[in-house]
Amino acid sequence: MIGGILRNADANLEEAAQLLGTTRRRMLFKITIPMIMPAVLSTFLLVFSSAMSSFAVPSFLGLPVRYQVLTMQLYRTMDGVAPGQGFAMALIMILISVGILAFNQRVIGTRKNYTTVTGKSSQIALVNLKRGRTPISCILVFLIIMVSLFPLVTFALESLIKVPGDYSLSNLTLSFWIGRDNGAVITSGEPGLLLNPALWKALWNSIKLSVTCALSAGTLGFLVGYGIVRGKGTRISKIVDSLAFFPYLMPAMAFSAIYLSMFSVRRFLIPSLYGTFFILALIGTVKYMPFASRSGINSMMQLSNQIEEAGEIIGIGWFKRMTRLVIPIQKSSFVSGYLLPFISCMRELSLFVLLCTPQNRVLTTLLYYYNEKGWSQYSNGLNLLIVIIVIFVNWLVNKTTGASIDKGIGG
Amino acid sequence: MPRIELRNITKKFGDFVAVDNLTLDIKDGDFITLLGPSGCGKTTTLRQIAGLEMPTSGEILIDGKVVFSSDKSIDVAPKDRGVGFLFQNYALWPHMTVYRNIAFGLENLKWKKDDIDRRVKELLKLLKIEEFPDRYPAELSGGQQQRVAIARTLATNPRVLLMDEPLSNLDAKLRMEMRAELKRLHHETGATFVYVTHDQLEAMTLATKICLLDRGYLQQYDPPLTVYNRPRNTFVADFVGNPTMNLISFSGERKDDHSCILHHKDMRLQFTSQDVLPEDLGKVTIGVRPENVLVTENGGIKVKVDTSLPSGMETILNLRLGDDVMLSCVMIGSVDYPSDSEIEVVFKDVQVLMFDGEGNFAAPGSVKFI
Numbered sequence: 042m043i044g045g046i047l048r049n050a051d052a053n054l055e056e057a058a059q060l061l062g063t064t065r066r067r068m069l070f071k072i073t074i075p076m077i078m079p080a081v082l083s084t085f086l087l088v089f090s091s092a093m094s095s096f097a098v099p100s101f102l103g104l105p106v107r108y109q110v111l112t113m114q115l116y117r118t119m120d121g122v123a124p125g126q127g128f129a130m131a132l133i134m135i136l137i138s139v140g141i142l143a144f145n146q147r148v149i150g151t152r153k154n155y156t157t158v159t160g161k162s163s164q165i166a167l168v169n170l171k172r173g174r175t176p177i178s179c180i181l182v183f184l185i186i187m188v189s190l191f192p193l194v195t196f197a198l199e200s201l202i203k204v205p206g207d208y209s210l211s212n213l214t215l216s217f218w219i220g221r222d223n224g225a226v227i228t229s230g231e232p233g234l235l236l237n238p239a240l241w242k243a244l245w246n247s248i249k250l251s252v253t254c255a256l257s258a259g260t261l262g263f264l265v266g267y268g269i270v271r272g273k274g275t276r277i278s279k280i281v282d283s284l285a286f287f288p289y290l291m292p293a294m295a296f297s298a299i300y301l302s303m304f305s306v307r308r309f310l311i312p313s314l315y316g317t318f319f320i321l322a323l324i325g326t327v328k329y330m331p332f333a334s335r336s337g338i339n340s341m342m343q344l345s346n347q348i349e350e351a352g353e354i355i356g357i358g359w360f361k362r363m364t365r366l367v368i369p370i371q372k373s374s375f376v377s378g379y380l381l382p383f384i385s386c387m388r389e390l391s392l393f394v395l396l397c398t399p400q401n402r403v404l405t406t407l408l409y410y411y412n413e414k415g416w417s418q419y420s421n422g423l424n425l426l427i428v429i430i431v432i433f434v435n436w437l438v439n440k441t442t443g444a445s446i447d448k449g450i451g452g
Numbered sequence: 453m454p455r456i457e458l459r460n461i462t463k464k465f466g467d468f469v470a471v472d473n474l475t476l477d478i479k480d481g482d483f484i485t486l487l488g489p490s491g492c493g494k495t496t497t498l499r500q501i502a503g504l505e506m507p508t509s510g511e512i513l514i515d516g517k518v519v520f521s522s523d524k525s526i527d528v529a530p531k532d533r534g535v536g537f538l539f540q541n542y543a544l545w546p547h548m549t550v551y552r553n554i555a556f557g558l559e560n561l562k563w564k565k566d567d568i569d570r571r572v573k574e575l576l577k578l579l580k581i582e583e584f585p586d587r588y589p590a591e592l593s594g595g596q597q598q599r600v601a602i603a604r605t606l607a608t609n610p611r612v613l614l615m616d617e618p619l620s621n622l623d624a625k626l627r628m629e630m631r632a633e634l635k636r637l638h639h640e641t642g643a644t645f646v647y648v649t650h651d652q653l654e655a656m657t658l659a660t661k662i663c664l665l666d667r668g669y670l671q672q673y674d675p676p677l678t679v680y681n682r683p684r685n686t687f688v689a690d691f692v693g694n695p696t697m698n699l700i701s702f703s704g705e706r707k708d709d710h711s712c713i714l715h716h717k718d719m720r721l722q723f724t725s726q727d728v729l730p731e732d733l734g735k736v737t738i739g740v741r742p743e744n745v746l747v748t749e750n751g752g753i754k755v756k757v758d759t760s761l762p763s764g765m766e767t768i769l770n771l772r773l774g775d776d777v778m779l780s781c782v783m784i785g786s787v788d789y790p791s792d793s794e795i796e797v798v799f800k801d802v803q804v805l806m807f808d809g810e811g812n813f814a815a816p817g818s819v820k821f822i
């Protein structure tokens with residue numbers, strides 16, 4: 042995100058300072074940093090709030106060392122002991138998120154408006170790193186390997202060893218992947234991952250759920266984005282704009298707590314939906330719609346109204362305008378609008394963990410279950426599988442349509 | 453007050469040549485406009501003078517001092533060239549007040565606080581923005597932002613002021629006002645101004661000299677009236693002036709050094725000039741400014757009125773000459789000829805220009821329809 046901010050910053054602003062004989066140091070502290078500060082702060086707040094509401098990371102890393110966070114407490118209370126207390130906690134989390142959002146709005150919406158001043162940003166100045174280039178590239182490549190490739194290797198390795206912690210060759214086994222019965226090594230005779238019906242069922246559920254969410258969130262999001270941009274400036278467009286973004290800011294688990302309370306018992310004509318595929322699909326759709334509507338908004342903003350009007354004047358109907366003009370022109374961001382919900386859904390835990398029952402487990406909740414049981418080989422192997430599926434789908438879509446996740450978010 | 457010299461400046465972006473072997477001598481205290489269609493290399497030229505862009509080859513001198521030379525590997529930093537730069541989109545720092553924007557450059561020069569205060573107040577007054585020192589740029593209108601940008605650029609007393617389409621984001625009325633003010637500023641500061649624009653009217657009204665570029669090539673570098681009356685080629689003739697110059701192609705037949713007969717279909721006319729005409733005529737182009745097409749009672753050539761566009765002060769007539777030539781004509785005052793009515797016109801003496809087969813200026817002269 043910060044990369045995007047720096048890219049959009051108008052190079053003229055720095056050139057103007059350069060011409061007035063500003064030193065490098067002064068340029069950094071008086072021009073560059075203050076200029077990007079709001080955006081950086083806003084990124085910081087978003088990261089902060091998503092960390093606040095994350096569940097998966099602390100529960101995998103924090104559980105062994107008893108590092109309790111709010112989401113874990115929430116899960117425990119909701120899952121049994123004291124649901125009332127849980128709802129109160131959910132409410133607190135929502136309030137914190139709203140507070141962060143409000144603060145963010147205040148930071149951005151000051152007198153020093155950062156967007157209206159620049160007309161169009163023209164030149165992009167590339168910094169010539171000269172001799173620093175090779176070492177800097179090396180360090181960056183190293184960092185990328187450390188944070189992206191290294192965990193995968195670890196997952197793979199950890200899923201192959203019999204006794205955790207012992208990395209000798211004799212301790213390696215494939216039985217967690219293809220063994221029929223691992224009772225000898227751990228627990229209740231759980232078959233190896235690839236032969237495990239629970240895994241195949243969860244995989245099927247995950248894919249079914251992700252595809253459903255992607256289709257509904259993607260389509261709805263695109264239409265919402267279209268509506269917001271085309272109705273730009275009207276009150277209703279502004280309201281829809283902020284409403285559509287709201288689910289994004291809701292901590293996932295608090296969000297699902299609300300769904301749990303809303304749909305767990307029969308009300309009026311709506312039967313109890315707890316444990317059904319429908320409720321998972323519903324919450325996924327709502328939660329991920331902001332991604333799709335953002336990418337819909339981004340792509341529609343780039344598309345001049347006149348392109349569509351030109352079609353309208355010669356009598357092309359709305360549906361045909363969409364399928365023949367708008368969507369083909371913005372194909373790649375249109376596809377990202379589906380891809381983002383799909384991939385987020387594939388790797389989502391906190392949103393589903395409260396609502397899943399053993400019957401409709403998805404991959405991530407199965408992973409959580411393995412982890413809770415302490416079967417680290419299984420959870421590592423499953424983790425690896427999820428990552429591979431996500432990467433594969435992104436690659437496939439990228440290959441076939443040219444869309445990719447980063448384009449969707451970058452905007 | 454410095455002179456700016458560009459010597460054989462070439463700028464390539466990859467294989468694309470944005471500025472092609474440009475040599476330009478800008479005299480002390482001049483107000484130069486770099487004029488040309490969009491993408492012809494005006495901004496690139498200006499940025500090279502400022503030092504924001506590095507020429508691929510050539511030499512730039514400011515005040516007799518080499519500030520860039522590809523051969524001698526000299527590249528003086530922008531801040532040491534003594535130039536001010538006015539950006540098209542103003543480039544005001546959004547997080548600083550008007551006062552701080554203007555004071556910033558002076559602080560860099562380590563001026564004393566009192567001196568800075570005095571200088572900023574002076575500029576606020578000069579540019580008529582005394583009321584807004586504490587506002588942020590986003591709280592100003594386009595015209596006011598423009599004034600702040602000018603004040604910021606002038607604060608350090610640059611000897612050269614480079615401006616990149618500074619008025620293009622303003623509305624028509626404000627643009628007129630600011631033009632007059634820039635002219636006043638040029639007079640008051642005595643600095644050398646280099647001004648980029650794609651608007652030929654702006655270039656005509658402001659400049660002491662116009663530098664007309666096309667696709668990176670220098671087309672003409674002369675005072676506005678010379679460019680207007682003696683365009684070096686048909687591109688210049690066509691680019692400068694509104695409505696555009698009438699350009700009609702003929703085949704020529706030389707009679708003697710000073711006269712020739714021109715044909716176009718069944719139209720025949722005699723061209724006479726004070727100057728010696730080119731040896732072989734072949735295809736030539738005749739150019740007549742619309743204001744030199746005069747409506748007359750008798751003795752002219754018959755034309756048909758296509759449209760007449762009165763605007764109060766003047767009337768533009770589009771006329772059909774024969775079956776394939778359109779002529780435009782500007783008359784002072786409002787007259788309204790009905791479409792398809794027939795009138796007679798003559799071309800004003802000595803104001804008719806002849807261009808040779810390559811489109812280069814050949815000779816001025818007079819024509820008579822025969």
Ligand SMILES: Nc1ncnc2c1ncn2[C@@H]1O[C@H](COP(=O)(O)OP(=O)(O)O)[C@@H](O)[C@H]1O
Pocket residue numbers: 164465468470488489490491492493494495496497
């Ligand atoms: N940084 C750049 N990289 C590549 N091409 C450029 C760059 N800057 C300008 N150009 C090209 O050089 C030509 C001249 O550009 P410019 O000087 O900006 O034109 P203008 O006369 O409209 O100001 C244009 O065709 C433009 O596309």
Ligand SMILES: [Mg+2]
Pocket residue numbers: 494495496
């Ligand atoms: Mg330009």
